[in-house]
Amino acid sequence: MSHPLYVAFIWHQHQPLYKSPDSGVSLSSTQQYKLPWVRLHGTKDYLDLILILEQYPKLHQTVNLVPSLILQLEDYIAGTAFDPYLTASLTPAEQLTREQHEFIVQHFFDANHHTLIDPHPRYAELYQQRQDKGQTWCLANWGVQDYSDLLAWHNLAWIDPLFWDDPEIAAWLKQGRNFSLSDRQQIYAKQRQILSRIIPQHRKMQQTGQLEVTTTPYTHPIMPLLADTNSGRVAVPNMTLPEYRFQWAEDIPRHLRKAWDMYTERFGQEPRGLWPSEQSVSPEVLPYIIKQGFKWICSDEAVLGWTLRHFFHRDGAGNVQQPEMLYRPYRLTTPAGDLAIVFRDHRLSDLIGFTYGSMQPKQAAANLVGHLQAIAKKQRENPSEQPWLVTIALDGENCWEFYPQDGKLFLEALYQNLSNDPQLQLVTVSEFIEKFPPTATIPQEQLHSGSWVDGSFTTWIGDPAKNKAWDYLTQARAVLASHPEATEETNPAAWEALYAAEGSDWFWWFGEGHSSNQDAIFDELFREHLAGIYKALNEPVPAYLSQAVEVHEIRANHLPESFIHPVIDGRGDEQDWDKAGRIEVGGARGTMHNSSLIQRLWYGVDHLNFYIRLDFKSGVKPGQELPPELNLLWFYPDKTMHNSPIPLKDVPQQAPVNYLYHHHLEINLLTQSVQFREAAEDYQWQPRFSRAQVALDTCLELSVPWADLQVPPDYPLRLVLVMADNGRFSDYLPENALIPIEVP
Template sequence: MSHPLYIAFIWHQHQPLYKSPGSGVSLSPSQQYRLPWVRLHGTKDYLDLVLLLERYPKLHQTVNLVPSLILQLEDYIAGTAFDPYLTASLTPDEQLTQQQREFIIQHFFDANHHTLIDPHPRYAELYQQRQEKGQAWCLANWELPDYGDLLAWHNLAWIDPLFWDDPEIATWLKQGRNFTLSDRQRIYSKQREILSRIIPQHRKMQEAGQLEVTTTPYTHPILPLLADTNSGRVAVPNMTLPKQRFQWSEDIPRHLRKAWNFYKDRFGQIPRGLWPSEQSVSPAILPDIINQGYKWICSDEAVLGWTLKHFFHRDGAGNVQQPELLYRPYRLQTAEGDLSIVFRDHRLSDLIGFTYSAMPAKKAAADLVGHLQAIAKMQRESQSEEPWLVTIALDGENCWEFYPEDGKPFLEALYQSLSDEPHLKLVTVSEFLEEFPATATIPGGQLHSGSWVDGSFTTWIGDPAKNRAWDYLTEARVMLASHPEATEENNPEAWEALYAAEGSDWFWWFGAGHSSNQDAIFDGLFREHLFGIYKALNEPVPPYLKQPVEVHEAQTNHTPQGFIHPVIDGKGDEQDWDKAGRIEIGGARGTMHNSSVIQRLWYGVDHLNFYVRLDFKGGVAPGRDFPAELNLLWFYPEKTMVNSPVPLADLPDAAPLNYHFHHLLEVNLLTQSIQFREAGDNYQWHPRFSRAQVALNSCLELAVPWADLQVPPDYPLRLILVLADEGRFCNYLPENALIPIEVP
């Protein structure tokens, strides 16, 4: 019997608790929410995703709605939630304080400007003024209509294009400028109207059978770390752990039960699936999940790989080798009973999350469908009696900010193609498991302890700042335990504050790895939730909670913090490169120190290209102030291939310049032309075709396609940049090192 290829999309919709528990930090009652993301993502990302799906009734999907998100949506719908952004938006222009004006100029452009700001001329005009003339100039020169328009556009731009045919919204978009307080009040009313449709629409589509709605532990905590912070050492044995071991496994059934009851109340039925926060799992948490009644969970292919002691290699096209191991559900066996688990295809999920936004919509959709068709072909060739299930699971809100029109053209093209393809069938996870129960088994104790990030917990523990936050949480939890009279029934404030502080998001932003324009606010919110525990217990607040967990300064040197998709125009757009790796050159010792013409080097990747950017000292020119030839040389560690020495005269015999390399890209900085070469026998270099892009304006930007380098996914390589003058070596960067690159 031949089966179609079954595909389970799972969209994860989550926001942490931005609501302050009234902790004593100076917040007025009208500003009990510190950040606006529930309201803004609510108008842009949650409703349109399922409304679009409803147009394609053959396609079934799963959406995960975190309780902490739904709670906050309900506050906004009721009109009781006010964040500083909303309060400013509803303030008469002439009553804006100096502090509010500074806040507006700094934060009301917190959006991807390519997709949310540039398409709207007035919003783009104000953005360019701030970027080109600076915040101080705006503060000194902007008049009331400028503030009024910015307040309106910050809210309008986050309304999903699916709703632009609404007569009122269409009128505002056409109006463009000279927005009044009355206009902004109506925009706010429209936001609440959209928010009020989210849960009813999900409930309606679930009852119709097209959608499965799942849930997450109450405030999105990492359950394995609540059970025991020492679980961080399963994947990283030498991890530096917090001073105090956090072991409060009794909190796990509380989070699971609260999510279960919350779901029953909102959706009129019991949940079947559980999205473990950050797809983090461990043997210790399985009994509580089973005992609460959940039937299935999901995690990442890296967790499966660790569990089976099998690394999932991919071919040159990015398709998994031994796909039959990944594309099937498993049954976790424990003394308390069994639990089904599915593991997502990490690469396909990341393509939607991080790469397809940089491609034309139809081409991106065709690429994803092509991957699925290739998997379907492998399934047919395997002559498997059991059907395959490809799980594509990812964040369902943040990625769309980077897609034109919030992803609407991409999703429409994708859904139409999937509807027309007879060999591909989209299902909810429960639908598949009911028809094809898992036959492959994994002993519960064999399950790896890890998350969707590298199969480890390093994103949330192990860094000094993250560990400090865990120690603060431990102290607060011990304090709560010392008050046995403070039960959830008679002191709910203490317990709600604890649940909020146990959420994963605070630890995500602490320390190295991730950064945003609101790091200090996340830091403050975490401490406010801890404040709330002590306040509810009438205990003195430890002095350390009145200081930030870490100092929030701009980092200098750092490794890449995520995928990037820069526009190669030589202008160095700050948003395009904000997640790139960065190496300071100008202040370093050595060959570059004397002139400091090149001040910093940026580098990063997506699934299509490798990117490099060089920032120069102002007013300098290639050929006059620094060499006009730039050579990029790629070194492939631990791979047997033909390599050749750098083909330059006067090259010092010192590492890493005396290494042998496999690929060479020569860039003429005067003409912005390129030559690409590959090493051959007898130390020869042979010309090859390249689709690399180069642009030199205020900086140098380069994009080199992975297809040029012909390396498979999940492969390490190293890079060095060498400057030359008419074929003679001048200097190189970074100094005394190679840039480490991991192919996605």
Template sequence: MAHPLYVAFIWHQHQPLYKSRSNSSAPGGQYRLPWVRLHGTKDYLDLVLLLERYPNLHQTVNLVPSLILQIEDYVAGTALDPYLTATLTPVEQLSLGQKEFIAEHFFDANHHTLIDPHPRYADLYRQQQEHGRTWCIENWSLQDYSDLLAWHNLAWIDPLFWDDPEIATWLDQGKGFTLSDRQRIIAKHREILSRIIPQHRKMQEAGQLEVTTTPYTHPILPLLADTNAGRVAVPQMALPQQRFQYAEDISRHLEKAWGMYKDRFGCAPRGLWPSEQSVSPEILPEVAKQGFRWLCSDEAVLGWTLKHFFNRDERGTVYDPQKLYRPYRLETPAGNLSIVFRDHRLSDLIGFTYSAMEPKRAATDLIGQLEAIARSLKSGSSSLDKPWLVTIALDGENCWEFYPQDGKPFLETLYQTLNDDPDIKLVTVSEFVEQFPPTETLPAQQLHSGSWVDGSFTTWIGDPAKNRAWDLLTAARQTLANHPEATEDTNPEAWEALYAAEGSDWFWWFGEGHSSNQDAMFDQLFREHLAALYQALNEPIPDEVRRPVEIHTSRGDHPPEGFIHPVINGQGDEQDWDKAGRIEIGGARGTMHRSSPIQRLWYGVDHLNFYLRLDFQTGAQPGKEIPPELNLLWFYADKTMHNSAIPLIDLPNEAPLNYQFHHHLGVNLLTQTIWLQEAGEHFGWQSRATRAQVGVGSCVEISVPWADLQIPPDSSLRITVVLSEGGRYREYLPENALVPISVP
């Protein structure tokens, strides 16, 4: 029997618990941040409304219980956040503090997609960027503030709703917004939010959608069972001083999620999205006991479980597809579970890379990726003789901010193509596993303990700041355990505070690995949940709970924190490089380092390109203070290939300049011409075609396609940057080091 290639999309909708438990809530309201409201207006409803236009396409959406609770607060009108409070305040009554807050935070959005398309909003943003916040506060009129308050909220309304007559009128109006306008814009937010849960229920009842759930407040279940689980993937991991072992909390989170789901959707859930796709043998009996039928995780977890690394060819197609593209059976004492593992790379292409491509090209590329998978599974026959399932699972909200029109053109093109393609069939996970039960068994005790991040838990434990947070949580949990009279019935406030503090999001932001301009707020929210637990038990709040877990200062050198796709124009857009790695250069590092007209180096990747940026010292110019030639050299330490010396004269005989390199990209900073060379026989250099781009302005920005370098995915390499003039060496960056790069 011939089969199409079955594909299961799973969209994960989640936001941290922004609701404060402080007795003295902030002046702007009890919600510290607005992202549930704004993402709810922009991302949750439109995703399924677009899908509804194509009834033959079935998908899965995961709604985290703590997200649902926050959406319901906004719909009920009981949620206030500082952004919302400012929006609804008459501009004549805005305090100086509120004006400062507005000038700083009401451009919190991707300016390419949410600000620049709207001329009035873009003009106010330009003023803030060119003149600074102080100038804005001193020079903006009350009407400027009113327009900014309106546009911040208008820009987050999804383009799918722009044909609404009221919204269309506001978009055409452009400026001159009144308090009444702003009130009606917020009412429109609430109207959109009110449709989210009913629309998901309607489409699930129609059979087009499967809605799944997550443990109540999105905790890392394996770490609740035992923080020593961190050492499964990282045996030498530094653990918290106190071991957290409260496996009973797993069933509590699952039971609360189950009850909430049945109440909102009128049926029991079938699938579980374990928070951060984190699994371990210890959690499986509880998942099965609660009644779940399947769960999902990441290919890294499957790879660790099978002791198999999923290598890919140059296009990114997995070499052993039969291992990845199938569900597995997990046998537990409480019953069997099915588990699917997502294709990490395909998920990341949607999440981090396709937004930088023209929508039709991006959709075509994804279809091509799926067709390549199908060809690899045919094993010489002309059709698929077995039912294979490709799982694509990712964050269903944050990526769309970087797509033109919030991803609408991309998704419309993708869905129309899939709708017309008889060889690819979109299914829910439950549809597939019920029709084609798993034929391969993974012994439950063999399942690897890990998450979607490298198959480990290092994002949530092991760092000194993360470990301090775990010690605070362990002490609070033990305090609750010391009060057996405090049950969920007699003292629900204590238990709700515990559940909130057990959420994964606080640990994500602590320490190294991730950072935002809201780190201090996440730190505060975590400690407010802990403080509320102590208060509910009439226990004194420990001093360490009153102090920040870590000092939130501006950072120096750090590795990349995510994919980037900057516009290459020499302007060094702050948002474009937000998640890039950074290395301070020369005098910026202190007096013990040599002086350089280059202030810092930024670097990052996506699935298409490597990116480099060099910031100039104030007033420095190429051809004057800065040598006019830039040389980018690529060093492959673990590969057998032709290599050659750097093709410059007056080169010092010192490492790493005396290494031999395989690729050399040259840039003339004055003419902005580019050339690429590859090492050949007899230590020579051969010219190669390149589609690299350069932009020179207030900085230098460069993008180099991976296709030019012909490096397979998952490769490791290192680079150095050498400045020259007339073919003569002048200096290199960074000092005494090579920059490590991982190819996605």
């Protein structure tokens, strides 16, 4: 039987609780928020996504709205929520304090400057002054109007381009500068107007059948870790666990019930789908989800892979081999009942989330549709009664900051292409499951305990700082348990503080793996929520809660934190390399390292390229102090292929430079030209064509397409950089090591 290829997009909209627990819980009182992201993402990301979709009625999708996000949107709509950014924005510019000036200069450019700042001349002018002349210069030289304009643009730039045809917004964009307090007040009123449309529009589109709205446990906790922090050892048996074991499975139904009740009140019907926080699942949490009434959940292909003991390999085009295993719903069977589960295609989801923003919108849309058409062709070649369902599930807000016009051009091109192809049919998950109930089963005990990150929980537990935070939470939870009189009805403040502290986001930012310039604020908020438990119970607040969980300082060496998409211009834009891996070279051992001609090495990837950046000592010039030739050599561990020695004179007989390598890229730093070679028989090197880009200005930046290396996704490789002068070995980096890379 011939079926179209069914595709389920699930957009996950989430923000942690930024509200300070000391600001009260009544809507009639002012709510103090630490950060502005609910308000700013609310004007940029939640409404436009579904308004664009509404223009293509044949296309059905799913949107997940986390309860903690909805609560905070309602505070802003009511006009009772104030964050430091908003307070400054509504202050007469001549009355701003010195502390506010410093705060504004430091934080009012917290945005991707390529897409949100550079398109607006006045905003870009102020940004360049801060970048080129520094914060101290701005504080000394900016006048009242400079601050007033910056306050206006910080808010204007986050209003989605879909709304730019609004007469008031269009007038502000045209005005460009000389904004007054009245202008800023009206911009804030416009923000609240946009926010007020978000929930009604979702409700309306769900009622028409084009949209399915799902929910998440109340404050986005990792349910398997609430049940038992020892579940971290399922994927990582040698994980270092917190000192105290957190085992409060009884909190799981509380989070689920609060999410359920909140959803039914806002949407006038019961939810069917649940997005488990961070797509984290385990056998222990399934009965709670089933008993609450949910019909389906979603997780990641890594979790399915661990469950089935199957690794999902991809071909050279990036498409899944054995797709019939991934592109189907499964039925989880438990004594409490059954539950459907879908698993997302991790790579297709990541392409939207991390790579397509750096491509031309029409090219990116065509690439995604091309992947889906290739899957549809495989389905036609393997016909069955049960059609395939490709699930693409990802963060629905943060990625658009890296797209031109906030993703509008990409989404319009994508939706038009999808509408034009009769072989591709977009559905909500519930639509598909009702029409084609899952036939494949997974017994409860077989389900893997893990998340979308590598099928493990290492992002939220196992690191010393993360473990310390769990110990703080465990002790606070025990104190609440010692007060049986403090129920949700008699002491809601204590329970709300607990729910907030159980959210996943605090653990995400603690320790290694992720960082931002607001780590210290997340740390503070976590401890404030914990302190709120003690205060609500009239218990003494432990002294350790007045101290940061960890020291928040700029780290030296670290692994990549996310995908990167740097512009290769030799300028080393700080935002472009913010999430890259970093290796400090200056001060290490070795001839080059002692003289510190190269200060540090940055490296990272996206789905298209591998990236390298070298920062040089000030004043150093290639061909003078610095050797004029840079060689990149790739080593492929555990792979059988032709390999050759480094083609330079005087290479020392020591690891790793005495290894045999498969690919070699030689860069002439004087001319910025490249030569690419591949190892052949008899230890020879054969020339190959390369699309590598090189730029040298204040630093060296380089991109090498994965297509040059002709390696498939999920392929491990290692890299060494070797400096040379006229074909003679000079030095290499990193010292005594290779850079580990994996093709995404």
